[in-house]
Amino acid sequence: MTAAPPDAPSVRSVVVDEPGEHRLVTGPQPQPGPGEVRVAVHAAGVCASDREVYDGTRAAGYVRYPVTPGHEWSGTVDAVGEGAVPFGPGEPGGTSAQLLGRKVVAEGFRACLRCDRCREGATSLCTSGYDETGFTRPGAFADSLVLPARLLHLLPDEADLRAAALLEPAAVVAAAVLAARPRAGERIAVLGAGTLGMLAVQLLAAHSPAELMAVDPREQRAEQALTMGATHARTPGAEDSFGGSGSPEGYDLVVETAGAPGTAHDACMLARRGGRVVLTGMFEPGSQGIDPVHLSVSQLTVRSVFGAPSAAWSYAVRAFGSGLLDPAPLITHELPLTAFGEAIGLVGSGDPTVGKVLLKP
Structure with missing residues (x-):
């Protein structure tokens, strides 16, 4: 991620400084660096792992405070860094311009792609150490998210971004x-x-x-x-x-x-x-x-199973695009970004009527 220009618009993000302490901060819009994209977040799901981050019960080494949580999300690419190009099924030889405006989700694990486990396709077993969006890197409880373009999975133009926020689980x-x-x-x-x-x-x-x-x-x-x-x-x-x-x-x-x-x-x-x-x-x-x-x-x-390798992401995105997978009926609550505390309370309430809770920037 590169430094924002002085005239960059302001964006919001939720920051958990330490267990039990969170704030909504406003700062310059982040800018993608080489090989990166910026995504305008459409929706981000709140799950039990986010509650662990907030409560301080997530295992040591699997969270790095202060952190902006949010590992389940969907959005639209609104800025592209140098050398960031689409890849994946149906996208060979694309250009960075083809990424702008595309609906996307992305893998959370920042695998090294060099170790033996990554080379055999088991990217969720990367031996270079745990590194994941929303836990050790800034996540999607924010207006904007910057991440490597290689993690993206492109969605059909007609995709329902509200439902697509559940493609991580x-x-x-x-x-x-x-x-x-x-x-x-x-x-x-x-x-x-x-x-x-x-x-x-x-x-x-x-x-x-x-x-x-x-x-x-x-x-x-x-x-x-x-x-x-x-x-x-x-x-x-x-x-x-x-x-x-x-x-x-x-x-x-x-x-x-x-x-x-x-x-x-x-x-x-x-x-x-x-x-x-x-x-x-x-x-x-x-x-x-x-x-x-x-x-x-x-x-x-x-x-x-812990997390998901690239093959599983591709499988889920294909199933979603073909209509075999419809997560939308699981969504019961949609709250603004400013209601992070309420969302965390719902997820930890034990109320059987609470399904998937979304934060909508």
């Missing part, structure tokens, strides 16, 4: 689906019907499962999953504690999205012998562990 879910390799006719369960769970239901429904069960203790959320592609929905019953899955043989695939203290354990109990489990929730220290005896005897395959 959709990319995380896409990473889980790519790891899970669902097959047509399988019996699948999704544990958790929050934002990640609902997006998982949509992407998994596209693989034509024989059964797609959504499980959530909030009856209203479980039932909403039926409108997103689930064939069945239920709340966990105290009488079974997931020891039986609701089906005698268990599920071929279980995707865990809740990150609650017991859901990693519960996901493994839902799976059939020889089944597959993918964990996407962010667990806190002290969560119930997976029983190694059950894991071994049942011969389960367990994968975990």
Whole structure:
């Protein structure tokens, strides 16, 4: 990012100086440097990770104060730095001028692209250290955002930017689906019907499962999953504690999205012998562990997902562009940038009627 000229217009951003302390600041509009673009933010989603940043409960090394949060967002490119060119499907050999005015989302991880993990395509496992928009770099709870053009994913001109703000969690879910390799006719369960769970239901429904069960203790959320592609929905019953899955043989695939203290354990109990489990929730220290005896005897395959590599982003953006993925029904609240405190309160309220909360600059 380069210095702003003296006559640059002012823009606003939310800054969390330290846990529990935030302010709305006004300063010169940021200018993109070489290889960078500036995006006018249309909408930015508030998630539990942003609440962790505000509360000070995010793990050490995964946030750098002071910080402008905001890692789920959509917007329009309004300035392009020298050498910033579009790339990706359908964009070979483009010019910087072709980026101006384009609707975009972007990957959050600032991977080095040089280490062995990056070279094999696992950019979310970059060995150069954790670096992510909204946590260690300025995020999208602001009027403008500057970032490397190489992280962009271009959206169709007719794309709904309000819904596109949810493509970051959709990319995380896409990473889980790519790891899970669902097959047509399988019996699948999704544990958790929050934002990640609902997006998982949509992407998994596209693989034509024989059964797609959504499980959530909030009856209203479980039932909403039926409108997103689930064939069945239920709340966990105290009488079974997931020891039986609701089906005698268990599920071929279980995707865990809740990150609650017991859901990693519960996901493994839902799976059939020889089944597959993918964990996407962010667990806190002290969560119930997976029983190694059950894991071994049942011969389960367990994968975990943290963030999303480029391939998962491409998958999510394609699914969104083709209409297979529609995050819009998950949005329940839209607030101005000045209402950051209220938005954080909603996300941490535990109210089952609160879905995705957006900040709109």
